[in-house]
Amino acid sequence: MSGADISFIIICTALVFIMTPGLAFFYGGLLRKKNMVNMMAMCFVSIAIVSVLWFFIAYSLAFAPDVGGGVIGGFDFVGLMGVELGTNPSYSDSLPHMLFMVFQLMFAIITVAIIASPFSERVNFGAFCIFISIWLIIVYSPIAHWVWGQGGFLGAIGCLDFAGGTVVHINVGFAALAVALVIGPREGYQKEPMEPNSIPYVLLGTGLLWIGWFGFNGGSALAANNIAVLAMFNTHLAASMGALVWMLIEYFKTGKFSTLGMASGALAGLVVVTPAAGFVAPVFALIMGGLSSLVCFIVLSWRASSKVDESLDAISIHGTGGILGAILTGVFAAIGAEGAILGNWEQVWIQLIGVAITVVYSFVATFILAFIIHKTIGFRVSSEEEYVGLDITQHGEKA
Amino acid sequence: MSGADISFIIICTALVFIMTPGLAFFYGGLLRKKNMVNMMAMCFVSIAIVSVLWFFIAYSLAFAPDVGGGVIGGFDFVGLMGVELGTNPSYSDSLPHMLFMVFQLMFAIITVAIIASPFSERVNFGAFCIFISIWLIIVYSPIAHWVWGQGGFLGAIGCLDFAGGTVVHINVGFAALAVALVIGPREGYQKEPMEPNSIPYVLLGTGLLWIGWFGFNGGSALAANNIAVLAMFNTHLAASMGALVWMLIEYFKTGKFSTLGMASGALAGLVVVTPAAGFVAPVFALIMGGLSSLVCFIVLSWRASSKVDESLDAISIHGTGGILGAILTGVFAAIGAEGAILGNWEQVWIQLIGVAITVVYSFVATFILAFIIHKTIGFRVSSEEEYVGLDITQHGEKA
Amino acid sequence: MSGADISFIIICTALVFIMTPGLAFFYGGLLRKKNMVNMMAMCFVSIAIVSVLWFFIAYSLAFAPDVGGGVIGGFDFVGLMGVELGTNPSYSDSLPHMLFMVFQLMFAIITVAIIASPFSERVNFGAFCIFISIWLIIVYSPIAHWVWGQGGFLGAIGCLDFAGGTVVHINVGFAALAVALVIGPREGYQKEPMEPNSIPYVLLGTGLLWIGWFGFNGGSALAANNIAVLAMFNTHLAASMGALVWMLIEYFKTGKFSTLGMASGALAGLVVVTPAAGFVAPVFALIMGGLSSLVCFIVLSWRASSKVDESLDAISIHGTGGILGAILTGVFAAIGAEGAILGNWEQVWIQLIGVAITVVYSFVATFILAFIIHKTIGFRVSSEEEYVGLDITQHGEKA
Amino acid sequence: MKKIECFIRPEKMEAVKNALSELNIKGMSVYEVKGRGNQGGMWLTGRSGRYCVEWIDKIKIEIVVSSKVNVDQVIGTIIEKAQTGKEGDGKIFITPVEESIRIRTKERGEDIL
Amino acid sequence: MKKIECFIRPEKMEAVKNALSELNIKGMSVYEVKGRGNQGGMWLTGRSGRYCVEWIDKIKIEIVVSSKVNVDQVIGTIIEKAQTGKEGDGKIFITPVEESIRIRTKERGEDIL
């Protein structure tokens, strides 16, 4: 075990943790004030629920030795039995197994919190809690297993995902889309103004997400080494370029320097670089960040004009940026992996397989799950409750 | 000296630091808007005052070699003389003594800031500053010495306190209670609505406290090793379980998913696990977190219906959770210490002694101190000033 | 390469990063609400622009081997060519060159963001973006080169600047002054009330700046060693003393405990200790913090009564505190350097040279640059736009 | 001169404003208020039975119009845009105004409106 | 119809609302204002002598009542609940209302109140 690595990954874990409160502010600021506490509560409850389930079962399904076929982990780590303070060489030689486990936990939390997007402003809080509990187990854990788990089949075929582009972003994007389709738009959607209630909160969230992402991507090196440095710098560069490009796009379209655009662009850059962070040279991170803003902007514009009320845009940013990132990782990878620029075009192909499988599984499984809950427990609050706002009706509180 | 440990503890120190601004938001959001700046100012001034006094005298009283009887440290470290850049093996072989000192300083700061609770919305800021200056020296420093100081008597009898359950939480809880009894309730208490002015601020504070607690408990291993990992994960798990349980309790009582309840539960979990973090297996951290929410909820309900206006609930959460944690540490300790589950029931007994002595000393000494200041300088602002709000009258500012 | 150092500096980089979002809140809270988003956007766009330019050219000008005369770096590191994952012994033996580069990048970002001060509430956002792009290259990069660059002439004559008192603070203070003189005061300045719109935001910013400064000064040791510890503690102590002294000054002047005063004092302390952090004993950090508050308070009072509308006081705090710090570093340096207290009065003289050259270059170059932009593109928005507020007119958004 | 005070749902404000603009009624002031109507709030069903949200956010638009303006038309326009048919649509009150002054020019009387 | 505008201490709002509910006066609108009375604010003593807090937060409750309502009883109820006997308790003003319209139904007149 290495003290330096332990020190690094503990702090990276803390940084990934702070992304979820950050997201609470990012998302909360984008909604109408009457639903802001509800959104923040969804993010915070994700921390609580995912952590407890991780302890009991979800970590085991994702990271316990494969039960066959590379599809799911077994029950070896149920209740964190066998997750000791010593190392588990399948995951790291220098970190206590428990540290690897808690670092991974933070990824699961933020993923689940991002999925709050399509639930915003219209959903029964209890039903949301039930949904995420099951979703963690039947969607997140398997996909995490495929890519990162011991024996997972996407990892086995050589699918590159440095820090979770597939597991976290593509997954959550398409899950969010599925949910949005099942539960339908908010009342008054596209008819009434639904302006963000606090840009400063959005920016606070952006700042916290950004710093957290240093831990997310940097920490994914699982050691305090130069790959961590590369990942961290690439992360920053892609976010910066993303912010700049999106802002300029909006400026040329509307004549205004949209601050929200800057924040969205930063996010688009952060998402796209996630699978690539430790594999590509900085110049490609720069390019990926800029490209991601462009592509996500187009998808977002299209989404916003559609009937799909997934208004915090997990699909347009995490989903889209995630796919783009996965593919471009296959193209630009050159450090510790070989992508198309080193002549290995097959990698792109492998990446596409990873994308396709994740998209399909995430979308279909989430759709079915959401559909069942929607038809049984029911997601939507009553029209009156939606009107009054969920802060009062679900939580008895006001922002 | 170890670079890894230095790196780790410097960052943990920074994390503990951020708890106090976090607390400023947690507490500030719970009050009425007209007193929010005042509350935040109390937290920030705690940073300033405690740090300066720590330099001059408080560190010495707490951590200088004992002057006899295990009751108080001497003057060896006055003005930080003798607190060098080399190690002090009494405290750590791998850290510069100065780093140990500043890590401890952050604990003193957050403790003093928590004590702002019973002062909220009714107290002369100058009197508060005087109070905390003396309290640090006559209450905090001795108790810290007993438990952690070189030769302190509670440490000597084997009292287990991993990261400050006794020194920080029990201490501050009962000190807050004493202050509340001395200065009496706010005008209009229990007659007029006194709703929290900003749940988002409370959640921001919760997020910052939570991440800070990773440094608080994790860093208390004083090294980047697997005990730090254990402490950090236990911290997170107890907080998560606490949040979940409290939320569910409120839901079954009122039908609403209180976000404040979630925040309180997280805090209850964080407090209870503090003395136990590096000594117990995760499953016990989980149990402790849940139990703490239950017990703190009951105490808080009782407190809220009483005449005691200690409305930010240092007593119900820090005091109660701290006692529960101290006892359960004696029960569940199994890693690097032996508790009742390993047959060592005496540990519980030792823990109870630690609790009892701390409760009595903290309460009595604080009561006397508060009483003297109350009768001489006077804590309460005039009724008119209280009505207008302390932001304007004490600080000439508005939130 | 050292894992411990890498771990430490990556996290310090993250901490310095968070200073800029922190500054967004610090500055944003001080303005009128109608311009808050604009101010935050200026801070965030600084991140984006500086990072991208750093990649292309600015890092090279500052840190590539000197082209002769110690005045400017060459083009060796353009596009970060040659900035590898291995070490660059000119800067550090234990860190990847890339890590040194990104750590330095964060300094450039926060410096550029601080310069938003004189632009507040009256400037075309596009013109601001153009200004900072050029300023980074023609002012920041050269000065950074002089002090820290390989072959820089101020470094060569032995000018002491531990963490950027000269490069960051003096530089930005006088640049801000120059800008303020060029673009003139806001309409209604000193005639209409312009109260801060959110003290809590200012305090959030203060908290984030403070914790970030641990990375700023601590990380400037470029290793997880005891000098980092010293720097970090000195930072904290100076900030605490600064906060206390400024608060007391205001109290004796106005009878109110100004929270803004506390925040300003903390900043004054943080600034003054920046060049000295790793060179002086804590007691001198304490003295410097207190002294800085006193001096900055006087300068600020004078500035506030003048016609110079540099209302976020980069000149009074960063400029003034920076000069004071540079000089006092020459006086008190005793650890790893010899100042006047060790009899080496020449050091003070060298410091004064550093100060004078920086002040003159920064002021003159910035003045010329600002003047040219002002007369060509034009900085000021129209009187109507200024009235309505920049959030709507520049960004189409509302806080 | 009459003052028309209408309490409407916040989400209808833009629509009402735009419709009034077309009638060439441009001068107006907007207040954020909270209110309750004859039902004393809005009744909802929660896990623990029926409960009442006592205050609902509303917007008050206040328009002072000259006596040359057809008040009924204005009212009709507001109703058309603000109506949903559900409880909580709001109310309009008409009160008398004795004098109007434009600060910029010191002019007085109906013609400044 | 009359409009009753009462400026009261914010902390009395709930009590006033509840008391009015018992009189079956439910429709009302609430504004957050700041104000000053004849004393020109609130005078306090600080370390550096007497000073005045010029604006104090108040709540204005605005109630339009039909002419069948006993206005004096309403006023009496408000006073009973809002009075503390100290300066700053606030004032009540009565103004005339000419017409009321319910947006939901287009009904007009006193009966909608």
Place this chain on the structure above:
Amino acid sequence: MKKIECFIRPEKMEAVKNALSELNIKGMSVYEVKGRGNQGGMWLTGRSGRYCVEWIDKIKIEIVVSSKVNVDQVIGTIIEKAQTGKEGDGKIFITPVEESIRIRTKERGEDIL
């Protein structure tokens, strides 16, 4: 008794208040509103042409004065302090008040003002 409602620029509030204090008019209430005048907002030129900021923040000061007060003098004072000569200076409206009550003492009538 009259109610004087003046919509002014927020930055003029202090000046107006001080000037009224000198006339010994101290009681008043202040509302934060947003409004638009006859221009329908404020027209600006941006990169992509002319556009209109439809709502501008204003302050409404509401002053109920007894009939002994010289309303014209009050109006004159407000205008003097609030005028800039540019569009958006605001308007003043005068409406009748039938009764005033002081909550603290239950006194009624003009003399409480």
